[in-house]
Amino acid sequence: MEKYTSLEILEETPKSSSVFTLRLNRPHRSNALSSEFFQEFPAALSSLDHNPNCAVIILSAKGNNFCAGIDLKALTSLTAGIHTSSDPGRSAEKSRRQIKFMQDAITAIENCRKPVIAAIQGACIGGGVDIITACDIRFCTEDAYFSVKEVDLAITADLGSLQRLPGIVGYGNAMELALTARTFSGSEAKALGLVSKTFGSKADMDEGVRAIAEGIGAKSPLAVTGTKRVMLTSRDMRLNEGLDYVATWNSAMLLSNDLREVSSARLQNRKPSFSKL
Numbered sequence: 354m355e356k357y358t359s360l361e362i363l364e365e366t367p368k369s370s371s372v373f374t375l376r377l378n379r380p381h382r383s384n385a386l387s388s389e390f391f392q393e394f395p396a397a398l399s400s401l402d403h404n405p406n407c408a409v410i411i412l413s414a415k416g417n418n419f420c421a422g423i424d425l426k427a428l429t430s431l432t433a434g435i436h437t438s439s440d441p442g443r444s445a446e447k448s449r450r451q452i453k454f455m456q457d458a459i460t461a462i463e464n465c466r467k468p469v470i471a472a473i474q475g476a477c478i479g480g481g482v483d484i485i486t487a488c489d490i491r492f493c494t495e496d497a498y499f500s501v502k503e504v505d506l507a508i509t510a511d512l513g514s515l516q517r518l519p520g521i522v523g524y525g526n527a528m529e530l531a532l533t534a535r536t537f538s539g540s541e542a543k544a545l546g547l548v549s550k551t552f553g554s555k556a557d558m559d560e561g562v563r564a565i566a567e568g569i570g571a572k573s574p575l576a577v578t579g580t581k582r583v584m585l586t587s588r589d590m591r592l593n594e595g596l597d598y599v600a601t602w603n604s605a606m607l608l609s610n611d612l613r614e615v616s617s618a619r620l621q622n623r624k625p626s627f628s629k630l
């Protein structure tokens with residue numbers, strides 16, 4: 354297993370489980386996002402995407418807080434080297450590339466074929482919201498709290514929240530949260546539809562999210578990855594284009610062995626067994 358400084362990959366026990374946990378691992382900094390994170394996070398997701406034993410990824414965080422956003426102490430190194438040219442045009446172009454590089458690290462969640470489920474406790478601020486809005490499913494503890502914090506730092510959020518949040522909580526709610534940067538609770542996050550469910554404690558959330566992940570992991574991997582890809586692609590399309598896309602997708606996927614396996618398992622009164630992705 355690869356070694357990372359900002360996160361770690363945990364395999365579920367028993368070994369037969371197809372659920373892996375990707376855990377933010379800078380609890381002493383409230384899991385603030387370091388420059389290493391933006392290299393390591395897409396690399397870790399890619400390694401899980403390519404790992405045939407992994408069907409579902411839980412994105413969790415060590416310590417009291419899920420994520421305090423960008424590491425304010427590392428912000429200088431994250432933006433270092435941008436203003437090295439005497440030409441403002443060249444500096445701006447370099448700055449744009451750095452922002453795109455950081456955006457890509459978060460979009461890696463959507464590019465991963467396997468579902469990514471966020472399990473959030475404590476603070477989820479700024480860059481933390483960018484991360485969870487790219488996840489496929491979100492859960493939190495009752496004491497979790499959130500803020501689209503960027504305007505308070507005189508920044509226009511640029512790592513995905515402004516693009517993804519409206520589709521999750523509605524345009525008006527997203528605009529209000531982003532313009533006020535106000536802190537909102539786990540129960541409000543549930544009411545807004547940002548999270549699917551809240552749990553009374555971190556231990557309850559860990560257990561509950563694992564059970565949900567195991568349930569998804571037992572389903573046809575082709576159907577699961579197809580559902581993720583078609584939903585994400587259709588989100589960015591018009592209705593007719595989305596229907597056309599899924600018709601093309603399924604014209605290939607309906608030929609899969611997984612369909613026959615589901616029918617056989619039903620007839621034989623057993624659980625279906627699928628080959629890995």
Ligand SMILES: CC/C=C\C=C\CC(=O)SCCNC(=O)CCNC(=O)[C@H](O)C(C)(C)COP(=O)(O)OP(=O)(O)OC[C@H]1O[C@@H](n2cnc3c(N)ncnc32)[C@H](O)[C@@H]1OP(=O)(O)O
Nearest residue numbers: 381382383385421422423424425426476478479480502503
């Ligand atoms: C190109 C892109 C540019 C910018 C993108 C920005 C997007 C953003 O993320 S904007 C949001 C930035 N984040 C913040 O403003 C949050 C700042 N932190 C806090 O408000 C609080 O720490 C908290 C997250 C609400 C957690 O509070 P609490 O539970 O009371 O813990 P603390 O004692 O405050 O923190 C523990 C420890 O973590 C350090 N820390 C917290 N946040 C950050 C951070 N963002 N960067 C670096 N370090 C952080 C904090 O200093 C403490 O460390 P000590 O050594 O104990 O002081």
